[in-house]
Amino acid sequence: MRLGPQxxxxxxxxxxxxxxxxxxxVEGFEGDTIASAAFAAGKRxxxxxFKYHRPRGLLCCSGHCPNCMMTVxxxxxxxxxxxxxxxxxxxxxQNVVGGLDFDLMSVTDKIGGPFTPVGFYYRTFIRPRxxxxxxxxxxxxxxxxxxxxxxxxxxxxxxxxxxxxxVLVVGGGQAGRASALAxxxxxxxxxxxxEDARRRDLELEGVEVIAPARALGxxxxxxxxxxxxxxxxxxxVERIVIAAGALEQPLVFPGNDLVGVMLPDxxxxxxxxxxxxxxxxxxxxxxxxxxLEVAEDLREAGVVVSRVLDLRESSPGALVAEGRKxxxxxxxxxxxxxxxxxxxxxxxxxxxxxxxxxxxxxxEFDSALGVFVPTDLPAGVEAVGSVTGEGLARIAPEPAYGAxxxxxxxxxxxxxxxxxxxxxxxxxxxIELSKRYTTTTMGPCQGKLCHLASIRLYARENGxxxxxxxxxxxxxxxxxxxxxxxxxxxxxPARRTSMHWRxxxxxxxxxxxxxxxxxxxxxxxxxxxxxxxxxxxxxIDVSTLGKLLVEGPEAVELLxxxxxxxxxxxxxxxxxxxxxxxxxxxxxxxxxxxxxxEDLFYVTTTSTGADAVTAWFEWWNxxxxxxxxxxxxxxxxxxxxxxxxxxxxxxxxxxxxxxxVSAGEFKYLDAREIVVAGVPTLALxxxxxxxxxxxxHFPSPAGEHLWDALVAEGARPxxxxxxxxxxxxxxxxxxxxxxxxxxxxxxxxxxWLPKLDKDDFVGKFALEHFRQxxxxxxxxxxxxEEDVLPAEGAQIVVEGRPVGRxxxxxxxxxxxxxxxxxxxxxxxxxxxxxxxxxxxxxxRGARVTHGAFFDPTGERMRx
Amino acid sequence: xxxxxxxxxCGPRPVDEFAYFGEVTKRPASSPTLRELTDYVYFRDNVAxxxxxxxxHRTGCGEWFLAERDTRTxxxxxxxxxxxxxxxxx
Numbered sequence: 001m002r003l004g005p006q007x008x009x010x011x012x013x014x015x016x017x018x019x020x021x022x023x024x025x026v027e028g029f030e031g032d033t034i035a036s037a038a039f040a041a042g043k044r045x046x047x048x049x050f051k052y053h054r055p056r057g058l059l060c061c062s063g064h065c066p067n068c069m070m071t072v073x074x075x076x077x078x079x080x081x082x083x084x085x086x087x088x089x090x091x092x093x094q095n096v097v098g099g100l101d102f103d104l105m106s107v108t109d110k111i112g113g114p115f116t117p118v119g120f121y122y123r124t125f126i127r128p129r130x131x132x133x134x135x136x137x138x139x140x141x142x143x144x145x146x147x148x149x150x151x152x153x154x155x156x157x158x159x160x161x162x163x164x165x166x167v168l169v170v171g172g173g174q175a176g177r178a179s180a181l182a183x184x185x186x187x188x189x190x191x192x193x194x195e196d197a198r199r200r201d202l203e204l205e206g207v208e209v210i211a212p213a214r215a216l217g218x219x220x221x222x223x224x225x226x227x228x229x230x231x232x233x234x235x236x237v238e239r240i241v242i243a244a245g246a247l248e249q250p251l252v253f254p255g256n257d258l259v260g261v262m263l264p265d266x267x268x269x270x271x272x273x274x275x276x277x278x279x280x281x282x283x284x285x286x287x288x289x290x291x292l293e294v295a296e297d298l299r300e301a302g303v304v305v306s307r308v309l310d311l312r313e314s315s316p317g318a319l320v321a322e323g324r325k326x327x328x329x330x331x332x333x334x335x336x337x338x339x340x341x342x343x344x345x346x347x348x349x350x351x352x353x354x355x356x357x358x359x360x361x362x363x364e365f366d367s368a369l370g371v372f373v374p375t376d377l378p379a380g381v382e383a384v385g386s387v388t389g390e391g392l393a394r395i396a397p398e399p400a401y402g403a404x405x406x407x408x409x410x411x412x413x414x415x416x417x418x419x420x421x422x423x424x425x426x427x428x429x430x431i432e433l434s435k436r437y438t439t440t441t442m443g444p445c446q447g448k449l450c451h452l453a454s455i456r457l458y459a460r461e462n463g464x465x466x467x468x469x470x471x472x473x474x475x476x477x478x479x480x481x482x483x484x485x486x487x488x489x490x491x492x493p494a495r496r497t498s499m500h501w502r503x504x505x506x507x508x509x510x511x512x513x514x515x516x517x518x519x520x521x522x523x524x525x526x527x528x529x530x531x532x533x534x535x536x537x538x539x540i541d542v543s544t545l546g547k548l549l550v551e552g553p554e555a556v557e558l559l560x561x562x563x564x565x566x567x568x569x570x571x572x573x574x575x576x577x578x579x580x581x582x583x584x585x586x587x588x589x590x591x592x593x594x595x596x597x598e599d600l601f602y603v604t605t606t607s608t609g610a611d612a613v614t615a616w617f618e619w620w621n622x623x624x625x626x627x628x629x630x631x632x633x634x635x636x637x638x639x640x641x642x643x644x645x646x647x648x649x650x651x652x653x654x655x656x657x658x659x660x661v662s663a664g665e666f667k668y669l670d671a672r673e674i675v676v677a678g679v680p681t682l683a684l685x686x687x688x689x690x691x692x693x694x695x696x697h698f699p700s701p702a703g704e705h706l707w708d709a710l711v712a713e714g715a716r717p718x719x720x721x722x723x724x725x726x727x728x729x730x731x732x733x734x735x736x737x738x739x740x741x742x743x744x745x746x747x748x749x750x751x752w753l754p755k756l757d758k759d760d761f762v763g764k765f766a767l768e769h770f771r772q773x774x775x776x777x778x779x780x781x782x783x784x785e786e787d788v789l790p791a792e793g794a795q796i797v798v799e800g801r802p803v804g805r806x807x808x809x810x811x812x813x814x815x816x817x818x819x820x821x822x823x824x825x826x827x828x829x830x831x832x833x834x835x836x837x838x839x840x841x842x843x844r845g846a847r848v849t850h851g852a853f854f855d856p857t858g859e860r861m862r863x
Numbered sequence: 864x865x866x867x868x869x870x871x872x873c874g875p876r877p878v879d880e881f882a883y884f885g886e887v888t889k890r891p892a893s894s895p896t897l898r899e900l901t902d903y904v905y906f907r908d909n910v911a912x913x914x915x916x917x918x919x920h921r922t923g924c925g926e927w928f929l930a931e932r933d934t935r936t937x938x939x940x941x942x943x944x945x946x947x948x949x950x951x952x953x
Contacts, residue, residue: 219865220937221877236867238878583890615919619884622927625947627873765891765900 001040003275010198010273011036011271016667019089022070034080034091035061035068036274044259044327045100046070046080046092049143050443051414052109052406055100055326056261057090059411059449062196063268063479064247064772066444067411069145070094074155076146077444077480082197082212083264094146100739118438119426145444149183160488165191168224169207170215170239172357175385176243180207183241191235193226193477198273204760218359222380227477232485239380246349246371246386251285251396252453254405255321258853260328271301279303279342283331284317286312288393291346298344307331307338311347311396312543319401347396350452351387357474363466366818370395371452372471372499399456401787409457410450412443416454417457431458431469441472444480491842497543498638498703505715514608516544519719527813529718530725533691534814537644539715540723542695543703546591546610547637548603548617552628562620564745564754564761570595575669575684578603579735579753581615583764587665588611594671594684602671602697603681606735610634620762638703641724642710643693645860650713651676651683651694660692661694668862675707687861689726690854725810727820729854730861738779738807738821743769748779749850777804778829781849784818787811788839795838796824803828806837812853819853822847866937870920871928871944883919886910886927911935 005013015030021038028037035046036060046068056067071092072078080091125135155639166189169180180192184206192207199211199374213228218240218425247262250256260279264286268275284295295308309316320332328337330658353374357363360378365371366389374387387393400407400417407417407742409698415438428434431454441447442453449627453472459466495516504510508519519541521529532538540805551560559567563578570576570594580588585733589612591604605613607651614632622626650660654677659665661683666672670685679702684695698706711717724734733739733748745754754767789811796804830836831850836843852858867875886907891899908914913933920926931941 221866223865223877247920292870489868582904583900615882615925618925619917619919619927622945623890623947625945760893765895766904768896769900 001042001276003271003277006272006275008272009275011275017085017087018753019087019091019598021091022093022629023258026087029546030085032085032274034070034072034083034085034089036081036270036276037085037777038080038091038279039270039273040276044066048096048100048106049257049414049664050095050412053096053103053106054109054257054406054414054760055103055106055259056257056411056730057327057828058250058262058266059250060263060272064186064445064448066145069444070462071146073350074149075425076148077484084197084288099337105650113360117420117616121691130637146245156230156484158230158485158488158651159231160234163191163236165189165235165237167191167239167241168215168235169241169243170194170224171243171245171385171387172196172202172209172211173243173245175245175390176241177202177204177597179243179382179384180204180240181237183207184317186194191237193228208849210761212483214479215355216478217479218355218381219476222631225477225636227481227485228483230249232488239382240359240384241384242387243383243385244352244355244387244550246351246389246392247448248346249293249348249350249395250449251319251328251345251347252400252407252409252457253319253321254407255323255328256345257408257411258321258323258328259326260323260341261321261345264294264344265344267294267344268297268343271297277301277303277785279340279599281306281340282342282344283338283340284308285311285331285343285345287346287396290349291344294344298342303342306340307333309333311394314396315397316401320405349386349392349394349455350395351389352448353383353387354474356381356383356387356480356542357398357471358478360475363471367465367466367467368394370456370466372455372466395452398798399453409453410438410440410443412445412450413439415440415450415454420454421461427445429462431455432472434458436470446478446480447472468506477499495544497541498700498706499541499543499640502704502707503541503623503717503719508717508719511720513544513720516607518544519717521719522717526719526721526725526834528718529722530813532716533689533718533722533726535645537642537646537650537715538689538718539643539707539710540641540689540718541639541707542607542641543638545612545634545639545699546607546637547633548605548610548614549633550601550603550617550628551599551631552626553599555601555628556595557624558605558617558621558628559593560758560821561624561626562617562759564758564763564767566755567592567593567595567601572597575671575686577753579617579745579750580762581745581767583756583762583766585763585770586741587735587739587748588616588655590685590733591687594682596671596682599651608736636700637697637787638700638706639695639697640707640710641688641693641695643687643690643691644691644715645863646714647694650710650715652800653713663863679706681706687730687858688732689723689851690730690858691726691860692863693778724808725812728808728810729812729814729822730852731821731849733779733821734808743779743803746770747775747777777823777825779807779821780824780829781851781853782806782820782822782824782835782846783815783853784820784837785847787818788838788844789818790820790839790844794824797836797838797843798825798828804835815853819849824848864918864937866939868918868930868939869924869942871942872926873920876920876923880920880922882919884927886921887915887917892948913923913940 011029011031026041047056059065061065061081063079068081069077071094093100167183169192172194184190192210193213195214197212204208216225222237224235247311266636267278270278284294295305316333324331350371356374359381361374362376364375366373423434439449459469503519508522511520565578575594578593579590594602617630679698681696681698687693790806790809794806795802804824808823833848869875930941932939
């Protein structure tokens with residue numbers, strides 16, 4: 001089947017490649033595409049059409065049209081005409097029941113005529129409404145493209161690369177190459193991209209050539225994403241040169257989609273690149289020399305060219321292609337029969353202006369050429385070559401020839417001239433509306449082969465001009481792109497503390513907590529860890545806390561204005577609990593503020609709040625300009641909370657002088673710099689978990705050393721879950737868990753915290769207004785009457801109506817009951833009030849409580 | 864949005880390195896009425912045109928600055944470092 005060696009052919013005849021095509025074993029040569037090898041082996045049908053399941057063969061053979069789309073090794077909608085063949089590759093037909101040559105669904109083509117006009121689905125399948133799921137299932141199976149293999153998983157890896165270029169040239173034709181070379185003489189940073197794999201080996205001095213690759217669009221700021229298969233290059237460029245050329249337009253006539261009807265470039269490529277004879281008897285039909293000259297190539301390849309018709313010389317009234325089993329047999333020109341099995345036809349070429357239109361160029365109808373050309377290019381964008389209309393011949397005189405039979409305007413979506421006329425008849429009078437109704441230009445080719453034809457048809461039917469009709473908006477991507485490429489690789493950075501591997505070694509269950517990986521518990525009995533803290537000694541890694549240093553002569557003024565709290569009266573070495581509010585009075589974050597010196601504060605935030613709080617502090621200080629520096633030291637400083645009745649005794653053994661941590665020397669809410677197991681440490685005596693405890697902050701690298709030392713002293717590691725139980729027993733609020741964007745200090749039970757006599761603080765104005773109104777709901781504690789555990793988010797029900805919600809709930813061994821926090825209406829918020837909580841469809845009683853459940857006076861943590 | 868924004872310390876960088884903090888608002892001096900407070904907290908001019916707004920080079924140097932941007936074209940006309948109001952009048 002192959003011709004003798006052709007000058008410049010791409011195949012290597014010494015290397016055979018075997019692969020599977022629609023279930024057949026096919027042989028090809030290295031350098032072949034899947035489609036060229038299959039064509040050489042006698043295959044002519046490559047796909048079935050979208051709606052009518054008509055057989056389709058190679059049309060453009062350059063990666064634009066949908067006709068050669070198949071599922072290749074599980075990847076759907078691969079254009080096999082440009083996909084290189086590889087040993088063992090499996091190309092499967094898509095959207096068929098049966099096979100390519102005999103598709104059961106092709107019955108739609110035979111009998112579907114009256115049932116499949118444009119808009120048929122919209123009008124017909126809406127009633128009865130209940131049946132829609134059934135209709136949908138059928139329609140989605142009957143029409144469409146390839147299917148994604150849900151089980152393929154991450155079979156391919158995609159990457160994104162950020163790059164810069166001084167000049168990016170899109171298109172490697174004559175004009176593009178000349179522009180690239182000219183740009184290279186003025187300096188480095190010139191890149192040329194071309195979608196044609198043949199340009200891979202193109203060598204241009206001073207120019208980097210990327211092929212096959214496609215520029216997908218032009219975004220503001222000179223951003224041009226380039227699809228290079230597995231890599232998406234995000235180019236930032238100073239100057240963009242578009243040399244995208246012009247695309248051959250199919251002629252519109254009955255039977256124009258038959259297998260054997262080809263665009264000139266397709267025939268040319270089959271002969272020159274792959275040494276294949278595209279047919280035996282051919283007719284060539286065209287309106288420009290590029291098309292008509294193909295006759296010469298065909299003759300040299302041994303094809304009998306029965307007729308060459310120049311549409312510029314004589315414009316036939318009717319053209320009809322007739323075939324058998326979907327393949328062309330003859331062409332009728334004004335009634336005259338010409339037998340052929342190959343029809344090379346083109347109406348001329350249309351500049352591919354899409355990228356320029358996206359960049360902001362105006363698209364104008366050139367009445368001399370009969371095509372649309374770009375004008376008014378934005379700064380930094382140039383167009384060269386035939387994309388400007390340069391060198392193009394006038395388009396074929398008629399938008400469509402003949403009227404009988406199926407005359408396809410849009411090959412991708414199976415839209416015929418009849419459909420377009422019908423849409424116009426139904427009143428879709430703008431091209432944008434008609435596009436949406438008929439879906440012309442919305443298929444895989446994105447209008448490359450049908451946009452011009454549909455506009456011309458529209459103009460003719462409406463008796464107006466093409467410039468009156470205008471073009472539809474060009475949007476990226478210019479060519480179909482794999483979603484995987486846009487998504488890139490899944491890269492989720494995980495933050496781990498410097499003690500992380502100790503937790504893993506101890507068998508902890510690790511879970512995500514914001515950006516951090518944290519231990520949930522060290523085994524399947526979190527209650528044992530809770531008990532250890534209550535009865536003896538526990539240690540938890542709290543390195544994830546946000547840690548900020550605020551330093552400067554005006555540090556105290558800055559903090560006084562950021563927090564509702566007062567800090568001016570704090571002595572160095574003391575700690576205060578602080579809550580950040582917004583100017584709307586809402587609670588944003590909480591933590592502790594330790595005054596280390598007159599002008600130095602150590603601030604902790606919630607684990608997920610560190611970055612936001614740092615940005616918040618810095619923003620307010622950009623507004624106010626206090627003489628204070630804010631440094632986020634979260635990553636540099638590790639922290640553990642050593643808690644339990646034995647905490648003092650254990651810590652005493654690890655410091656040089658146990659008196660430093662004695663009850664008299666180191667009191668509740670004191671901050672001290674001590675040396676623990678040789679590590680300089682800032683120790684904060686605070687009690688999130690409600691027992692005597694020390695939060696030890698120290699340089700991150702010493703994490704494992706200090707952790708080991710504490711564990712050796714008998715501290716039992718505890719995870720997040722036991723910590724949640726312990727803090728709930730103390731009714732300590734977790735911001736974001738128990739509060740939301742509607743919570744303020746008064747409603748959350750912290751009305752003691754803000755100092756309204758301060759001149760100003762963020763949130764003060766709002767709080768003043770809150771205080772003039774009644775509080776509608778309050779955050780309170782509750783204890784269940786029975787041993788049932790409500791879900792977090794469970795409803796509080798009064799008289800059958802939901803009036804509140806549970807924010808936290810746990811079974812507490814120490815309290816012997818289920819306890820929690822909940823938002824309840826203000827009139828139900830008094831201690832002892834009975835409320836009902838929805839638990840598993842049943843309403844269960846609970847009593848409202850205020851303050852801590854466990855050790856309400858705080859003796860244990862102050863001890 | 865893919866425009867370039869000129870950080871006062873780092874120069875032009877892709878906009879996705881920056882955090883947007885909304886248009887510049889005027890915080891009431893003291894004891895605003897509920898109307899004034901609500902205006903300040905919740906209402907924005909949302910102009911189609913040039914607007915003065917806060918940005919932070921969040922994944923870069925962390926600098927907070929002001930930009931004058933045309934919201935229709937994303938053209939940035941001016942970049943300023945903030946001039947702090949200093950202390951509040953007591």
